[in-house]
Amino acid sequence: MRAVILSIALLACGAARAEDMPIFDAHLHYSHDAWERVPPKAFIDILKKAGIRRAMVSSSNNEGTRMLQDEAPDVIVPELRPYRSRGELGTWARDPTVIPFLEDLLAKRKYVAIGEFHIYGADADLPNMRRIVELAKQHRLFLHSHSDSAAVERHFQQDPTARVLWAHSGFERPESVRAMLRKYPGLWCDLAFLTSHATNGKVNAGWREAFLEFPDRFLVGTDSFTPERLHYIAEHARWSREWLADLPREVAEKIGYRNGERLFGGPPR
């Protein structure tokens, strides 16, 4: 009887911990169209209320990231985006002004990654993309790449030591993601904007196998690509905790926040 009570108590404890688990959100944007609607302080309040301990943020034109970092340097993990406005996602790869823009900002501030940028297939061999791979290597930065497998392959062909955070896990099927993770030890995956891995709080079979095989290689993320989506961060964190609770505790913690903090830095101690 005591054993039953103890196990119930442990279960209750475990459930509470799952609900309170900190989150490292690896995929947030705070772009030019968001600042007026949600000022930096309000953004940080949203993160804190959602239990987001650290958040990797990029913004078109990077000014939003700077404002957030100034507001909460212990929360914001800054990445450098090659866009002045989000609308450049289809043109940046051939725009000769992008590289000087990046080099100027790299000379002024510290970042942990370059991204999120959008690149597909053979376009990953264009000079702008090649130069970004070089800059990442030179400054020891991650590449946060919204791309297909073909573009990721090209990143690693250009720099076999590159470290790539694959945005949205490339919207690939879990078997393909696993194959890429086996092939490239320098590849990590964010799960932003994906729902295929979990249904009603349960992790779906193919993805479960991926998470259990590579517990150190996945991170969660919201993807706040419009100002409205800043108001989705808390709901996304709640939803993430729900399906993470369906995984072994250690795996859940790694995907929920430990991987992010290991790769990009944890909160100040």
Next chain:
Amino acid sequence: MRRAALLAALLVAAAPVAGQAPLDWTPDEIRAVASHGPWPPPVAVDRSNRVSGNPAAILLGQHLFEEPRLSASRQVACGDCHQAGRDWRDGRARGFGLVELDRRTPSLWNVGWQHWFGWDGASDSLWMQSIRPILDPREMGGSTRGVAKLLREDRQLACGYERAFGTAPGADDERLLVDAGKALAAFQQTLVTPRTSFDDFRDALVAGDTIAASRYPIQAQRGLKLFIGANCASCHFGSLFTNGEFGDTGVPFFARDGEVDSGRLGGIARLRASPFNRLGQHSDDATDASATRTRHVERQHRNFGEFRVPGLRQVGRTGPYMHDGSLATLDDVAQHYSEVSPDRLHSDGVPLVRALGLSGEERVDLVSFLRSLDSDTPKLLPPAPLCP
């Protein structure tokens, strides 16, 4: 001279749009046009509603539709927002029940063929949707008990109920509320738009009748070609010009500062939580087949800020547009899709919505086509007495 003039006049009368041949239409285009008909489709029947199509229930529904005593204030009826003389909407950017709402009042034309209801699809049947505003404190603020009491105590309504449902109103309040919703739904299923000049063109094109097809204005034909070429039919599909599902069209969805209208995401949560969905005890579908969509609907991150794709029949007469009435005219809508910012759309595969880059002339053509989906509708006569 007079004979020549007379002959010319006769020729003009014989070929209504003299000198105007229809544009060239490829077999693929003809197939695309054909997919938007025929009109009208077979009568809509809802298996979850045992009085769907029942004339006595339709009559009761029409009475209830204009019945302000369903509301808490006894002053607001369904028909105050969905006005018969205004294409079953109110013409406001945002609806107004007891207070101003966050969304536009949609027209009820052809609503019987939908499978999700409301801008967020929080209802999976027309009867469920008909209950929602009665109970919503912002709209009619009524109550289950109040509706049941009215059906039991008003002699005419009680008689109408008995004729529609075969028994006198019973003691189960919730059942009476649901039955009121089912009668309202039966009535709304009868709101069908007449045929339009587009339908005549579509049928003529399919039949290869060039003379009949030539009666459709060239400007509308050009607009129709744009509509097909821009793949608008991926969402505005079939004879209703809607796939009945939900989309993010790049329209901002802040309801007010600091508050967002979550659209379909919130709709799915409300659908699942409601005792009135098709999976609940109030559905009359013994086979349960009509609940398949409800059983399998899954929330996705993209649902945040998605709103139901409206049908386009009668669209020229049912502005303003979008879920929040933020676009005043059809030209504004054409301009929105012409210039929609990629800033607001997620790049996941091939986007369904993209900036069309239409010229001013093309926008006029597109609007001309959309207006060809309008038709004059017969005036709805006052309902016959329930129990004369």
